[in-house]
Amino acid sequence: MNQFLFGAMPYILLTIAVVGTIWRFTxxxxxxxxxxxxxxxxxxxxxxxxxxxxxxxxxLFFHILGFFIPSAIxxxxxxxxxxxxxxxxxxxxxxxxxxxxLMLIYRRLTNVRxxxxxSGWDVLVLIILIIQVVTGLGNALLYRWGSNWYAxxxxxxxxxxxxxxxxxxxxxxxxxxxxxxxxxxxxxxAFIPFSRLAHFVVINPYKYLWRPYQVVRWYSREPRTANIVxxx
Amino acid sequence: xxxxxxxxxxxxxxxxIGCHTCSVSCKNVWTTRRGAEYKWWNNVETRPGxxxxxxxxxxxxxxGGWEVSGGSLRLxxxxxxxxxxxxxxxxxxxxxxxxxxxxxxxTFDYQHLFxxxxxxxxxxxxxxxxxxxxxxxxxxxxxxxDDDMGGSPLYASNDPNLKxxxxxxxxxxxxxxxxxxxxxxxxxxxxxxPACVASCPSGxxxxxxxxxxxxxxxDTCRAWRFCVSACPFKKPYYNWATGKSEKCIFCYPRxxxxxxxxxxxxxxxxxxxxxxxxYDADRIEEVAKTPDERLVDAMRDIILDPCxxxxxxxxxKAGIEDNWIKAAQESPAYNLFKKWRIALPNHxxxxxxxxxxxxxxxxPILHNAKADTGGMFDPESTEFFTAIDKMRVPVRFLANMxxxxxxxxxxxxLKKQLAVRMFIRQQRVGDVGDAAVxxxxxxxxxxxxxxxDIYRLVSLGTFQExxxxxxxxxxxxxxxxxxxIFEKRGSIGFGSKKTEIITGRQW
Numbered sequence: 001m002n003q004f005l006f007g008a009m010p011y012i013l014l015t016i017a018v019v020g021t022i023w024r025f026t027x028x029x030x031x032x033x034x035x036x037x038x039x040x041x042x043x044x045x046x047x048x049x050x051x052x053x054x055x056x057x058x059x060l061f062f063h064i065l066g067f068f069i070p071s072a073i074x075x076x077x078x079x080x081x082x083x084x085x086x087x088x089x090x091x092x093x094x095x096x097x098x099x100x101x102l103m104l105i106y107r108r109l110t111n112v113r114x115x116x117x118x119s120g121w122d123v124l125v126l127i128i129l130i131i132q133v134v135t136g137l138g139n140a141l142l143y144r145w146g147s148n149w150y151a152x153x154x155x156x157x158x159x160x161x162x163x164x165x166x167x168x169x170x171x172x173x174x175x176x177x178x179x180x181x182x183x184x185x186x187x188x189x190a191f192i193p194f195s196r197l198a199h200f201v202v203i204n205p206y207k208y209l210w211r212p213y214q215v216v217r218w219y220s221r222e223p224r225t226a227n228i229v230x231x232x
Numbered sequence: 233x234x235x236x237x238x239x240x241x242x243x244x245x246x247x248x249i250g251c252h253t254c255s256v257s258c259k260n261v262w263t264t265r266r267g268a269e270y271k272w273w274n275n276v277e278t279r280p281g282x283x284x285x286x287x288x289x290x291x292x293x294x295x296g297g298w299e300v301s302g303g304s305l306r307l308x309x310x311x312x313x314x315x316x317x318x319x320x321x322x323x324x325x326x327x328x329x330x331x332x333x334x335x336x337x338x339t340f341d342y343q344h345l346f347x348x349x350x351x352x353x354x355x356x357x358x359x360x361x362x363x364x365x366x367x368x369x370x371x372x373x374x375x376x377x378d379d380d381m382g383g384s385p386l387y388a389s390n391d392p393n394l395k396x397x398x399x400x401x402x403x404x405x406x407x408x409x410x411x412x413x414x415x416x417x418x419x420x421x422x423x424x425x426p427a428c429v430a431s432c433p434s435g436x437x438x439x440x441x442x443x444x445x446x447x448x449x450x451d452t453c454r455a456w457r458f459c460v461s462a463c464p465f466k467k468p469y470y471n472w473a474t475g476k477s478e479k480c481i482f483c484y485p486r487x488x489x490x491x492x493x494x495x496x497x498x499x500x501x502x503x504x505x506x507x508x509x510x511y512d513a514d515r516i517e518e519v520a521k522t523p524d525e526r527l528v529d530a531m532r533d534i535i536l537d538p539c540x541x542x543x544x545x546x547x548x549k550a551g552i553e554d555n556w557i558k559a560a561q562e563s564p565a566y567n568l569f570k571k572w573r574i575a576l577p578n579h580x581x582x583x584x585x586x587x588x589x590x591x592x593x594x595x596p597i598l599h600n601a602k603a604d605t606g607g608m609f610d611p612e613s614t615e616f617f618t619a620i621d622k623m624r625v626p627v628r629f630l631a632n633m634x635x636x637x638x639x640x641x642x643x644x645x646l647k648k649q650l651a652v653r654m655f656i657r658q659q660r661v662g663d664v665g666d667a668a669v670x671x672x673x674x675x676x677x678x679x680x681x682x683x684x685d686i687y688r689l690v691s692l693g694t695f696q697e698x699x700x701x702x703x704x705x706x707x708x709x710x711x712x713x714x715x716x717i718f719e720k721r722g723s724i725g726f727g728s729k730k731t732e733i734i735t736g737r738q739w
Binding site: 029031032040046053214219 | 307
């Protein structure tokens with residue numbers, strides 16, 4: 001079972017994620033949107049969207065940091081005080097995300113206008129996200145040294161998967177809730193191309209910071225598509 | 233000098249009768265889709281009035297447009313230095329108008345009138361929301377909700393342009409004998425310094441180099457909604473069904489083939505003029521930073537004289553074709569805005585350098601001019617011409633709307649319009665007197681030739697005179713890939729690169 005979940009499924013789900021993303025981007029870029037519903041309801045959204053995004057992005061940032069430099073997390077955690085700071089900090093951002101997500105779910109269930117633009121995919125996305133956040137918080141609360149486990153066990157497993165020789169043993173013996181967290185993350189990736197989660201994979205907004213304000217496109221000049229001109 | 237061409241529309245507010253033919257023809261062509269029902273790319277507002285969306289001119293609330301801060305130009309939306317503040321609001325935009333600021337699109341349950349079971353009461357068609365599909369208790373807002381309510385303290389008193397009016401001037405809203413209102417037709421201004429383009433994190437909005445039309449790339453839009461917040465005129469609209477923003481496209485499929493825009497073509501009052509302007513793109517930032525009182529003059533400065541041999545030479549060097557240069561020379565926009573100085577931009581103080589121009593409306597003088605002293609005004613007196621600042625619609629109000637508060641520019645335009653009327657009346661009826669006409673013309677700095685030309689264009693103008701739109705050389709440049717031009721023939725071409733119209737979410 002472990003062999004299937006953490007040895008074979010990662011490849012299937014990640015392939016779906018990558019191929020699906022490329023497929024949707026090339027064939028149906030029009031559908032690529034964050035599908036914002038702020039236009040229909042913007043009071044509850046404030047208490048949902050802000051905490052959710054800032055909470056989850058902070059947590060995600062440290063996951064990515066740990067993925068690339070696991071020694072940074074292990075080194076930081078070597079001293080108990082720093083470990084406490086890291087765990088409490090992570091936990092509070094986790095709760096921030098949970099609060100935001102619960103507000104978003106509440107809003108989607110209760111507001112008729114928002115309900116009318118809710119697709120089945122949105123519901124699935126919310127289910128996946130709530131599982132991910134709850135299992136993540138469960139790890140942090142129920143088991144000690146969660147962040148060290150991530151850096152010492154999950155990250156090497158991820159790298160082993162990426163280097164095509166999955167070391168299932170590294171995660172196979174972790175507690176059930178941890179395994180659920182890891183497997184649900186894989187499902188999350190596979191969902192990206194088939195839902196509004198696609199807005200997560202964007203390069204666009206970051207470009208804005210060093211782009212000149214104005215954009216001018218010329219149809220008679222090459223390149224046809226985009227020619228950004230800065231006003232002097 | 234970086235010469236570029238700009239298509240521009242001008243509006244003769246004195247002639248607008250508020251019939252909404254423009255709005256309806258625009259809607260029938262472009263926005264009858266799901267998610268677009270609430271959008272009026274072209275709308276006509278009663279002024280004084282609240283506008284659409286509600287009080288869109290109030291930038292303390294919406295924070296649209298630009299402001300000069302520390303010598304540099306920055307989006308008002310950012311509130312702080314740098315664009316990072318803007319991106320920080322990407323998950324929730326504090327200044328975004330919601331559907332309640334426009335109106336909840338609705339229809340009526342007409343079928344009930346036919347299917348209702350027999351009963352004691354007459355069946356009624358209840359309103360039904362086009363968003364949720366459910367019955368609405370009552371309709372609280374709709375397109376042109378305050379249409380013709382110029383005197384209403386409930387609606388008209390919310391007009392942000394009433395700022396700075398004295399109490400007696402505000403009687404325009406409450407005293408029946410002083411009441412007056414006019415119409416403000418609006419489309420996207422296709423600005424030279426568009427705030428929507430500057431605010432888009434995805435770079436989906438862009439200004440077309442060839443004709444200055446501001447467009448939104450539907451395949452690049454990611455629904456971050458910054459364009460809606462940043463545009464001070466609230467002319468980009470968010471499609472809540474497809475999750476894409478859309479905006480007025482100046483009917484470019486029509487203008488490219490030399491046809492007038494749907495709104496302008498349909499205008500029964502013939503108040504609209506479409507023409508080409510040449511401007512110097514190198515000076516945009518400098519002009520946008522000009523202080524309020526000199527802003528309109530700076531905008532006139534950036535427009536180049538298309539008959540100047542040096543400009544023609546530069547235009548040719550910039551790749552502008554001969555038929556475009558010829559169109560610019562015959563352009564009604566150039567004449568109205570720059571040559572005759574009778575048209576003015578809407579809210580230049582937002583510093584987007586809007587490229588649509590308005591002829592301020594004249595309104596009755598006779599009753600108002602001596603109302604303060606209790607006497608009746610004598611139309612025979614020489615004061616008639618000089619009393620123009622005593623019109624029912626206060627010059628201050630028009631200046632707030634059309635010239636960043638510069639009353640002299642409004643008076644200049646009104647005097648010219650009145651002088652033209654006197655000049656033509658003397659020719660036709662002959663009861664004004666040559667001396668009075670001469671004095672009026674010289675006070676308005678108009679030559680008899682100019683007066684004749686103005687009369688010719690704004691009163692008699694034929695279709696060809698009002699709409700001077702050069703055809704795009706499609707054999708050289710095309711907005712669509714020539715390889716797919718036949719696939720796209722006959723399609724609306726809006727929504728995506730595919731031919732079908734998309735009316736809802738796909739994922």
